Amino acid sequence: MRDVARLAGVGIKTVSRVINGEPNVSPGTTERVRRAAADLLYEPDLHAGNLRRADGRSRTLGLLVSSVANPFAAQVHRAIERVAIEYGYAVLAASLEDDPAAELRAVTALARRRVDGFIVTPVRDDQSYLRVHVDRGTPLVCVDRAPRGIETDCVVTANVDGARDAVRHLLSFGHRRIAFLGDLDRIETARLRREGYVTELAAAGIDVDPALVVLGLHDDATATAVARRLLTLPDPPTAIFSSQNLITIGTIRALQQLGLEHKVALVGFDDVETGDLMKPAITAVAQDPDRIGRLAAERLFAHLDGDTSPARQVVVPTRLIVRGSGEIPAPGGAAH
Amino acid sequence: MRDVARLAGVGIKTVSRVINGEPNVSPGTTERVRRAAADLLYEPDLHAGNLRRADGRSRTLGLLVSSVANPFAAQVHRAIERVAIEYGYAVLAASLEDDPAAELRAVTALARRRVDGFIVTPVRDDQSYLRVHVDRGTPLVCVDRAPRGIETDCVVTANVDGARDAVRHLLSFGHRRIAFLGDLDRIETARLRREGYVTELAAAGIDVDPALVVLGLHDDATATAVARRLLTLPDPPTAIFSSQNLITIGTIRALQQLGLEHKVALVGFDDVETGDLMKPAITAVAQDPDRIGRLAAERLFAHLDGDTSPARQVVVPTRLIVRGSGEIPAPGGAAH
DNA sequence: CTGAAAGCGCTAACAA
DNA sequence: TTGTTAGCGCTTTCAG
Numbered sequence: 001m002r003d004v005a006r007l008a009g010v011g012i013k014t015v016s017r018v019i020n021g022e023p024n025v026s027p028g029t030t031e032r033v034r035r036a037a038a039d040l041l042y043e044p045d046l047h048a049g050n051l052r053r054a055d056g057r058s059r060t061l062g063l064l065v066s067s068v069a070n071p072f073a074a075q076v077h078r079a080i081e082r083v084a085i086e087y088g089y090a091v092l093a094a095s096l097e098d099d100p101a102a103e104l105r106a107v108t109a110l111a112r113r114r115v116d117g118f119i120v121t122p123v124r125d126d127q128s129y130l131r132v133h134v135d136r137g138t139p140l141v142c143v144d145r146a147p148r149g150i151e152t153d154c155v156v157t158a159n160v161d162g163a164r165d166a167v168r169h170l171l172s173f174g175h176r177r178i179a180f181l182g183d184l185d186r187i188e189t190a191r192l193r194r195e196g197y198v199t200e201l202a203a204a205g206i207d208v209d210p211a212l213v214v215l216g217l218h219d220d221a222t223a224t225a226v227a228r229r230l231l232t233l234p235d236p237p238t239a240i241f242s243s244q245n246l247i248t249i250g251t252i253r254a255l256q257q258l259g260l261e262h263k264v265a266l267v268g269f270d271d272v273e274t275g276d277l278m279k280p281a282i283t284a285v286a287q288d289p290d291r292i293g294r295l296a297a298e299r300l301f302a303h304l305d306g307d308t309s310p311a312r313q314v315v316v317p318t319r320l321i322v323r324g325s326g327e328i329p330a331p332g333g334a335a336h
Numbered sequence: 337m338r339d340v341a342r343l344a345g346v347g348i349k350t351v352s353r354v355i356n357g358e359p360n361v362s363p364g365t366t367e368r369v370r371r372a373a374a375d376l377l378y379e380p381d382l383h384a385g386n387l388r389r390a391d392g393r394s395r396t397l398g399l400l401v402s403s404v405a406n407p408f409a410a411q412v413h414r415a416i417e418r419v420a421i422e423y424g425y426a427v428l429a430a431s432l433e434d435d436p437a438a439e440l441r442a443v444t445a446l447a448r449r450r451v452d453g454f455i456v457t458p459v460r461d462d463q464s465y466l467r468v469h470v471d472r473g474t475p476l477v478c479v480d481r482a483p484r485g486i487e488t489d490c491v492v493t494a495n496v497d498g499a500r501d502a503v504r505h506l507l508s509f510g511h512r513r514i515a516f517l518g519d520l521d522r523i524e525t526a527r528l529r530r531e532g533y534v535t536e537l538a539a540a541g542i543d544v545d546p547a548l549v550v551l552g553l554h555d556d557a558t559a560t561a562v563a564r565r566l567l568t569l570p571d572p573p574t575a576i577f578s579s580q581n582l583i584t585i586g587t588i589r590a591l592q593q594l595g596l597e598h599k600v601a602l603v604g605f606d607d608v609e610t611g612d613l614m615k616p617a618i619t620a621v622a623q624d625p626d627r628i629g630r631l632a633a634e635r636l637f638a639h640l641d642g643d644t645s646p647a648r649q650v651v652v653p654t655r656l657i658v659r660g661s662g663e664i665p666a667p668g669g670a671a672h
Numbered sequence: 673c674t675g676a677a678a679g680c681g682c683t684a685a686c687a688a
Numbered sequence: 689t690t691g692t693t694a695g696c697g698c699t700t701t702c703a704g
Contacts, residue, residue, distance in 0.1 A: 011691040041468050046448040047383035048681035051696040069414035078405035112382040132377050252613050347675040384697035387680040
């Protein structure tokens with residue numbers, strides 16, 4: 001910057017003014033400074049400026065997700081990035097892979113890089129440790145899962161309602177024996193979807209058969225094995241509600257292996273891309289990652305802009321996509 | 337930091353030493369400083385330190401990809417992140433959406449944040465503008481596409497060979513009329529895959545029928561329309577090579593709509609997730625995003641560690657996944 | 673083993 | 689409209 005000032009024949013502060021578009025610089029001077037900066041390929045150091053700048057903003061925000069490679073998280077990420085760019089922000093993203101220790105490490109790493117705000121998918125039992133950062137003026141918005149131990153804005157999918165929709169849909173095709181294949185129960189979304197399943201069955205006056213409920217699934221291979229076991233039970237389910245993408249894929253594989261894909265109904269939570277290309281096409285409860293990401297980012301920037309309204313939870317509705325696999329009627333069961 | 341020093345009853349430099357794990361601090365002092373830092377919830381400011389630190393490293397690297405939401409790019413991203421974490425690095429990612437202007441904007445945004453290195457998927461015709469950064473000591477590695485106008489390390493998929501494999505596979509099932517559905521020709525990977533298609537046909541003594549080659553496809557809806565048109569030609573192709581994920585999906589849809597999915601062979605470049613669940617299951621030339629990302633990151637850190645070996649291009653081989661759609665023989669054609 | 677002083681690149685506050 | 693001085697939080701250098 002000093003070099004630019006020297007080359008332009010001005011003081012260093014004038015360069016600063018031009019760089020930051022501050023007023024009270026004559027057009028001629030502005031032009032000379034610009035030219036000098038271009039000649040020297042000068043690139044201002046944002047972080048150096050922040051050290052002294054009144055707002056001290058790094059114009060960078062931190063995002064913690066399950067994995068940047070997870071399609072749902074990646075779409076949320078993209079939506080956040082779109083909003084961030086509008087505000088001149090860059091995004092530092094970190095993958096947690098559902099590891100509580102990783103959550104802590106990532107927050108520290110981002111805090112040391114002085115991100116202006118956090119968007120976090122909670123993994124730990126307790127997010128109260130984040131209060132320090134919020135109190136210091138680094139706002140926090142949670143996505144996909146509600147935080148615990150701290151009151152903060154949060155944007156989540158309508159997990160319970162979505163699951164109820166799925167189960168109600170299956171019930172309407174006469175199913176009474178509906179299996180539930182769920183993820184690790186310590187994951188909030190998994191718990192809520194199971195809750196929706198139980199609630200909707202109860203509302204229909206059906207007792208949950210524990211033999212048809214399997215939790216703790218986390219990958220498609222295990223899901224396939226479990227689905228195969230359920231489907232070869234003496235009294236098998238006539239329909240399956242799979243509560244997560246990989247589980248749905250594993251279940252489809254099991255159905256195909258047993259030649260049951262046109263006999264046993266299936267509704268998955270979280271849409272399977274290319275689900276419309278399978279036979280039968282997959283009926284699914286689709287989430288709206290784009291909207292979730294956008295809303296989360298907007299809440300974050302609202303806080304950065306000084307909004308101090310109380311914490312609120314935004315619930316983004318799901319959409320049932322009817323494509324075939326969920327409309328297979330129960331054998332001998334009541335019609336639609 | 338001053339507060340921590342005061343609370344611990346030591347000088348500010350001693351705090352710095354403890355924080356950075358420098359030697360020559362007595363265990364007792366170290367402990368007092370640690371405790372004071374914990375009490376005050378002190379979090380060192382990485383950027384402030386870099387201002388004076390000899391290596392001036394922000395321990396942050398910049399990644400430019402087509403889109404963080406693109407499954408291929410997201411997997412590359414995750415692989416890079418894994419290596420980055422080993423080195424104590426965080427990743428600033430930006431989506432370019434194949435927009436040349438976005439490439440420039442993103443590089444500037446990251447340069448101002450003083451990333452220590454760039455991993456870039458080139459979009460523009462020319463990357464020579466990046467030489468400034470390289471000369472200043474910010475290494476650059478390109479992924480997925482080769483850079484132009486600058487010599488730098490680069491990790492890419494074996495596009496030509498992969499395409500040749502696909503076409504050779506189809507030829508071996510007696511096909512002579514093989515259609516090519518390609519992306520925008522200005523995208524390097526699209527061009528190379530077409531080149532592989534042309535080369536392999538030529539090697540088999542077959543002239544390319546221009547009516548069977550369609551370029552400029554970028555989404556599945558257009559691909560569906562184009563595939564339908566080709567398949568309803570008076571003299572339609574007996575096999576299709578689709579050169580990109582979305583195009584493959586669009587082509588499958590067209591085949592299904594026309595009831596031709598078991599009649600016309602299909603091989604796609606870039607594996608379709610859940611391709612094994614379709615009927616027929618989709619034969620594909622799979623890329624290896626994990627390896628690509630890992631290798632790119634390793635090259636970058638090698639440079640950061642002082643490696644000054646000349647620029648080299650690393651080509652990551654593809655793998656043909658045989659699943660069914662690619663093994664449909666040509667009608668009346670020679671057998672396998 | 674420890675601390676004081678200088679300065680990294682920049683902006684705030686003020687003076688000219 | 690412009691420049692000067694101080695200082696952001698930290699590390700370097702060097703003296704104890």
